[in-house]
Amino acid sequence: MAKITFIQPDGVTQVIEATVGQTVMEAAKTNDVPGIEAECGGACACATCHVYVAEEWREKAGAPSEMEEDMLDFAFDVREESRLCCQIKVTEDLDGAVFQVPAKQF
Amino acid sequence: MTTLQHGGGSGEPIETDVVIIGAGPVGLFAVFELGLLDIKCHLIDILDKPGGQCAELYPEKPIYDIPALPVVSGQELTDRLLEQIKPFEPTFHISERVDELERQPDGRFLLRSDAGTQFLTKIVVIAAGGGSFTPKRPPLPGIETYEGSSVFYSVRRMEDFRGRDILIVGGGDSALDWTLSLQPIANSLTLLHRRDDFRAAPHSVEKMRELVAAGKMRLMIGQMAGLQGSDGQLESVAVKTKEGEETLKIDRIMPFFGLTMKLGPVANWGLNLEENLIPVDTEKFETSEPRIFAIGDINTYPGKLKLILSGFHEAALMSQAAHRYVYPDKKLLFQYTTSSSNLQKKLGVR
Numbered sequence: 001m002a003k004i005t006f007i008q009p010d011g012v013t014q015v016i017e018a019t020v021g022q023t024v025m026e027a028a029k030t031n032d033v034p035g036i037e038a039e040c041g042g043a044c045a046c047a048t049c050h051v052y053v054a055e056e057w058r059e060k061a062g063a064p065s066e067m068e069e070d071m072l073d074f075a076f077d078v079r080e081e082s083r084l085c086c087q088i089k090v091t092e093d094l095d096g097a098v099f100q101v102p103a104k105q106f
Numbered sequence: 107m108t109t110l111q112h113g114g115g116s117g118e119p120i121e122t123d124v125v126i127i128g129a130g131p132v133g134l135f136a137v138f139e140l141g142l143l144d145i146k147c148h149l150i151d152i153l154d155k156p157g158g159q160c161a162e163l164y165p166e167k168p169i170y171d172i173p174a175l176p177v178v179s180g181q182e183l184t185d186r187l188l189e190q191i192k193p194f195e196p197t198f199h200i201s202e203r204v205d206e207l208e209r210q211p212d213g214r215f216l217l218r219s220d221a222g223t224q225f226l227t228k229i230v231v232i233a234a235g236g237g238s239f240t241p242k243r244p245p246l247p248g249i250e251t252y253e254g255s256s257v258f259y260s261v262r263r264m265e266d267f268r269g270r271d272i273l274i275v276g277g278g279d280s281a282l283d284w285t286l287s288l289q290p291i292a293n294s295l296t297l298l299h300r301r302d303d304f305r306a307a308p309h310s311v312e313k314m315r316e317l318v319a320a321g322k323m324r325l326m327i328g329q330m331a332g333l334q335g336s337d338g339q340l341e342s343v344a345v346k347t348k349e350g351e352e353t354l355k356i357d358r359i360m361p362f363f364g365l366t367m368k369l370g371p372v373a374n375w376g377l378n379l380e381e382n383l384i385p386v387d388t389e390k391f392e393t394s395e396p397r398i399f400a401i402g403d404i405n406t407y408p409g410k411l412k413l414i415l416s417g418f419h420e421a422a423l424m425s426q427a428a429h430r431y432v433y434p435d436k437k438l439l440f441q442y443t444t445s446s447s448n449l450q451k452k453l454g455v456r
Contacts, residue, residue, distance in 0.1 A: 045163040073364075106244070106363065
């Protein structure tokens with residue numbers, strides 16, 4: 001298990017219990033985190049599970065693959081800390097991680 | 107033979123047994139099940155090719171839950187279905203969206219597409235999956251007021267862009283192709299992309315860089331931050347770059363951020379809807395309107411699973427019910443393709 005915090009654009013935070021081996025997107029969907037749409041169901045094909053990784057968690061969450069970078073072109077207000085959370089696997093290392101939900105997923 | 111038709115609103119409606127809205131895997135398999143029962147189909151799809159999400163979203167990605175195919179890509183599944191339905195000679199109307207549906211006094215439906223094609227059909231099968239693919243609208247405040255006048259997601263007439271200050275946003279083939287096509291007629295052209303890496307074909311990227319080097323266009327690395335203008339006429343665009351914010355004098359924007367799925371005109375046809383899905387019964391997969399069926403991801407019923415295989419099952423049962431409408435006087439004898447010489451003749455294997 002890993003505790004993961006999602007911060008909404010209005011500042012509301014939600015802490016969820018994610019299972020190791022799930023993706024962060026799956027954990028968010030399971031716990032009804034608003035703003036994570038995941039239209040394609042996790043195929044890295046839609047860019048609607050865009051999140052900003054909190055500064056101190058960027059290294060542990062890792063960098064996007066080339067395929068994910070390509071798909072991030074379809075997201076809005078992409079920043080250096082942008083990731084598609086269907087491509088982040090939950091590990092013990094991510095216990096305590098913080099993700100910011102963007103204002104819009106398009 | 108499979109026929110592909112582009113547009114062509116020639117006036118006279120096409121008369122057919124069934125119009126299938128959506129040419130994804132479930133729509134394609136419906137052609138097979140209906141075909142075995144001697145029911146002819148026309149398919150309409152907003153994409154420029156059959157296959158739906160399988161072809162558009164994940165042509166290369168593996169699917170593991172199609173019975174008897176341990177692994178198959180979205181494109182391969184589409185290709186195999188097209189091969190399987192070939193004997194039934196379906197007609198495809200691609201890059202078209204059905205906008206209007208009207209019930210006629212004789213019980214049939216008149217359908218009209220955005221390209222002006224008309225159909226007179228006994229049955230409508232909605233196999234539209236997640237809805238119709240539509241260009242993503244950048245979430246900038248007020249952008250909708252400029253759409254069709256200053257903001258365009260496709261080019262209908264090149265002349266609308268002549269002598270304009272054009273901003274193209276994106277890094278794929280559409281963005282680069284339109285950059286190269288519109289640059290010669292633009293007053294100024296700026297290509298804006300969030301990074302200096304492009305998904306587009308390398309030779310287009312090379313050509314674009316040559317134009318930039320020759321001072322004929324501008325490439326900016328950054329993102330749109332806001333629009334300014336009035337009465338639907340765009341005057342400038344704020345662009346955020348690493349260096350800060352810059353305002354560009356722009357009166358035409360073409361954003362290319364891919365496609366998203368929207369229910370679209372189906373919502374206006376008087377069908378009962380539940381959260382953008384169409385409730386159906388589980389015997390016939392018929393909607394609240396007799397003779398209109400809904401199969402695949404777009405329908406809902408107790409226990410519904412959005413699986414391709416569920417859609418295939420729904421197509422088979424829907425076809426039995428469709429037969430009663432198309433051939434009210436004929437008794438339907440259930441037969442297997444393995445043993446029925448009649449079915450095998452239809453499949454062209456005998």
